[in-house]
Amino acid sequence: MQTGTVNPRAAHLSLALRHVADSADGISRAGIAARTGLNRSTASSLIDELITGGLVRETGFHKGAARPGRPGTALALRNDGPAGMGIDVNVDYTAVCVVDLTGALRYKHVLAEDQRGHTTREILDRIAHLARGARQAAAADGLTVCGSAVAVPGIVDRAHATVTLAPNLGWRQLDVTEVLPADIHDGRTTLDNEANYAALSESALLRRRASYLFVSGQIGVGAGIVLDGTLYRGAHGWSGEIGHLTVxxxxxxxxxxxxxxxxxxxxxxxxxxxxxxxxxxxxxFGVRPTVAVLAERARAGCPATLAALTTAGQVLGDTLAGCLNLLDLTHVVLGGIYRELAPWMAPPIEHELSTQFLGAPWASPTVQVSTYGPEAPAMGAARSVIHNVLTNPLPWLTR
Amino acid sequence: MQTGTVNPRAAHLSLALRHVADSADGISRAGIAARTGLNRSTASSLIDELITGGLVRETGFHKGAARPGRPGTALALRNDGPAGMGIDVNVDYTAVCVVDLTGALRYKHVLAEDQRGHTTREILDRIAHLARGARQAAAADGLTVCGSAVAVPGIVDRAHATVTLAPNLGWRQLDVTEVLPADIHDGRTTLDNEANYAALSESALLRRRASYLFVSGQIGVGAGIVLDGTLYRGAHGWSGEIGHLTVxxxxxxxxxxxxxxxxxxxxxxxxxxxxxxxxxxxxxFGVRPTVAVLAERARAGCPATLAALTTAGQVLGDTLAGCLNLLDLTHVVLGGIYRELAPWMAPPIEHELSTQFLGAPWASPTVQVSTYGPEAPAMGAARSVIHNVLTNPLPWLTR
DNA sequence: ATCGATTTGTTGCTGCGGACAACATACGGT
DNA sequence: ACCGTATGTTGTCCGCAGCAACAAATCGAT
Known part of the structure; x- marks a missing residue:
């Protein structure tokens, strides 16, 4: 049929695959059919294709629930197929992650070296070194890296895989496609802002198709906006610039x-x-020492530090309340430095949100701490690669 | 085939229909095929179905362009088929609009009576009266009203067609489905906030799939957020609450x-x-007299009025700049009272935006005045009905 | 005026792929 | 052991998009 516009087979493959991915504890063919509205035979055919394609496996395990009728054969994503690589080129560290289809972290390496004062070539060599190590480790673990994503502290042009401006790295109009070694780039490298990728590291929320604001505190303050489980990047990809909202x-x-x-x-x-x-x-010593110092003093009960964190939390909460009102969001995730400082900043933030959120009579805002620390952007980047495979498995199946 | 999940036929019908709608000056079957990637024969079959279904007509007119080859028969939307009715229950007036498939206004009636101090029953009777008149006028004009949409100054629950809270109307948990007369409701009435529907009245921008912020100034200040040509309503439908951002x-x-x-x-x-x-x-006298007074004094050069408008414009522009930075938008439409006050408020707004928009080096924000005045919400509501027909023509075709 | 070149719209055919029904299979309950 | 129930597979049917061939309508060149 090859419809140039709507390809039902591809859509249904993705649909079935995502149902396997989303049901954590094994789903049967019939279960997929029931939830998708597809016919059982169709679901079977789709699953067969996904199994022979190496994306799904049968975990012979039949349903524990004591029900009459033949038990179904549970299905799960394979953890030895395609994998995603995420690279985070931050200001004071570089990180790489490899994630398998199930979203599990399979390899991680963080290099705590400051990039400032180094040439672009040196930074790129560092990335290349890290990436090569990750790829080898992945191969040794039975995984095939099928794409990589690079998180950058700055403005990117995803359409051209170009870093428009990353002031702290000294990058400007840098075409990553051209400067990365071929064995890393492999033609499938995507780029995005750090905060955006960090927002994608919250897989539990994404699975629920939740809407939330991932606040990433660094030297500056950025945010990733996720609406209905999809990252909102804006017209040019610059969304989430909350750091320069006027207080x-x-x-x-x-x-x-x-x-x-x-x-x-x-x-x-x-x-x-x-x-x-x-x-x-x-x-x-350590990554982000200054934040560690803050946390240490706060733990020790230093009054000036506690006061500073409370005030910062109030101001941040006040601004976030405005964002929630504007976008009708009820969920905030604290990432970056706010993750480590959450014990002291979250209470004032929560207080501001609950008192200033206009929908408060009907829904109350919630605050949660990022599941990952400094590796969040790399994790999210890696996950974005496997997310692409899950939503569009055809290229992998016909590779 | 009847795929419960992905129906290619329905999707392609909508695709073809929207191409007819979007090409203002007539498009041929072959043109649709070329732009959509569908086969010419497929496009032909789709168009035939749309023609027999009464949505599209051939405007025998062949292409003026002097090219070799057989000229195509131009296609256009019918203007005597389905129509959308939009009703705006505002605080100080009630309006109704009927719009045909092409988006043209076919009937309009504005009732400038304040709702405050009237019972819910009285207000509803007024709506019913207006709606009946509109439906009769539409029928006399050869149109079939195939759905209606009601704009309300307050918070709505679209899923249950219920007004959660409209303080100025005294409405609270009002199920519009139940209280509207059956001949008006007809089971297909949708609800939304005024600012949201007003945002949908900008058909030129929607056609371009633009992203913009429609700022609707009334007693309060609201906004409709349109991202890539789609209204963003938020998790509960309360998005766009910019009136309570902290200055x-x-x-x-x-x-x-x-x-x-x-x-x-x-x-x-x-x-x-x-x-x-x-x-x-x-x-x-007149609708919104207080704004008229402001505009009159400003035209007369009253210094206090001019200063007040400039200051208001600066503050509004400052806040809007924050919204643009957060959402990566570059376009603002001034509606409601700001439309009438634009000659004095737009310059300071534009100044604030251009100096404070972070993406300024690469893209500059633009400000435009709403094409419609007080009838904007009703127009947008009516257009939302025909938008539904255009994106999902199947129900109409098989009615 | 006539003939090719070019583009449009139609028709018959092919084949993909999902729905449907029937059947074998595997359990639990009586 | 038997029945009811749920799962997975097989064969068949059919909707619908692609494809190719053809008629129709116009432009340009001879």
Missing amino acids: DRDGPECPCGRRGCLERYAGQEAILRAAGIPADAGTS | DRDGPECPCGRRGCLERYAGQEAILRAAGIPADAGTS
Whole structure:
């Protein structure tokens, strides 16, 4: 038939595959048929194709529920087929993750070296080294890396796989397709902003097709907007710029040219300054030492630090409440530095949200902490690759 | 085939129909085939079905372009088939519109009577009267009203066709399905917020699948968010609440319980107060007299009024800039009272947007004035009905 | 004016793939 | 052991898109 526009077979393959993926504890062919409305024979045919294609396997396990009738053969995603590689080129570290079809983390490597002061070539070599190691480890583990995704702290042009501007890396109009070694790029590399990929690391929420705001605190403050389980990137891919929402029109100046931006109140450096911690304290060890210092002092009960975190939480919560009202969202995930600082920042944030959310009489906003730490963007990037396979399995089946 | 999940025929019918709708100046069967990727014979079959179904007609007109080859027979939407009815139950007026398949306005009636102080029954009777008149006029014009949509100034639950809360109408948990007369409701009535439907009245932008923010100034300030040509309603349908974004945390109190909300600076009453106009000035005639008074004084060059409008524009522009940055939008449409006040408010808004939009180096935000005035919500509501027919013509064809 | 070149719209045929029904299979309950 | 129930497979049917061939309608060139 080869309909150039709507291909029912491909759509149904994806549909069946996603039902296998979404039902954590094994689903039968008949179960898929019942949930999708497809005929049992059709579901069977689709599953057969997915099994021979190496994406799905039968876990002989029959239903535990004591029901009359023949038990079905449970199906699950294979964990030895295609895998996704995610690379995170952050300012002060580089990370790589490999994730299998089920979404499980199979390989991780974090290199805690600051990129500032290094040439583009050096940074790229570092990425290439990491990626090669990941690919080898994946192969040794029986996985086939079928695509990779790179998270970048900056603005990207996904259509051209080009980094438009990543100030802290010194990148500008960098075509990743051209500069990455062929064995890594393999023609299927996608790019996105760190906050966006980090938002995609929350697989439990994505599975539920939830809508939420993933707030990623770094030097700046960014956010990934997920609507109905789909990342919203905006017209140019710059969505989620909450760091420069105005908190106070008469506030301190911001490098962006405006005054009183959120970053100047809830960004990493702002919190450090408010807590009275010099910018270079405890930079001797670990990833993101300055945040670790903040958490340490907060745990020790330092009043200035606690006050700074509370204030930052209030301001952040106030701004987030506006975002929730604008977008009619009820869920916020705290990522980046806010994850480590959540014990002290989440309460004021929650308080602001619950008092300022306009839909409060009917629905109450909830705050949750990111499941992953610094590896969140790399995880999300890797997951975005397997997400592509799950939503469009045809290329893998006919490879 | 009857696939319960993906119906290619229905999808292709819609696809062909939308191509006819989107090409303003007539498209041929072959043209549709070329643009959709469908085979010419398939396109022909689809069009035949749409013609016999009464949605499309041949406008014998052959292509003017002097090209070799047989000229195609141009196709266009019929303007004597199904029509959509839109009803706007506003605070100080009620409006009804009938729109044909092509999106043209075929009937309009605005009743400038304030609803405050009237019972729900009285308001509903008024609606019923208007709707009956519209339906008769449509029938006399050869149109068949195939559905109606009601715009309400408040919060609605679309799934249950229920008005959750419309404070100014005194409505609360009102099931429109039950209270509307059967000949109006006809089982196909949809509901939505006024700002949302008003946003859908911008058909030129929708056709382009544009993304924009429709700002609707009334007593309060609301917005309709359109992303890629689709209205974004949010998880509960409350999206677009920009009126209570915080402008100044230490600002004046707001009925919502917060301080310094945008409404307190850019809402109708706030502007009137800032301009030194008493709340009951000029209420003797016309729709929305207070705004008319503002515009009149501004035209006359009254300094206090001009200053008030400029300030309101700055604050609104500042807030909108934040929204554009958050959502990566570059287009704003000014509706409601801002439409009439645009000559004085648009310049400061544009200035704020262009200086504060973070993507300014790559894209510049644009501001446009709503094409429709007070009838915008009713127009959008009516258009939403025919939009449903265009995206899902099957029910009409097999009716 | 006539003939090719080109594009449009139609017709008959082919084949993909989902629905349907019938059947074998595998359990639980009586 | 028998029946009721649910699963998975097989063979058949049919809707519908693709394909190719053809008639129709126009332009350009001789």
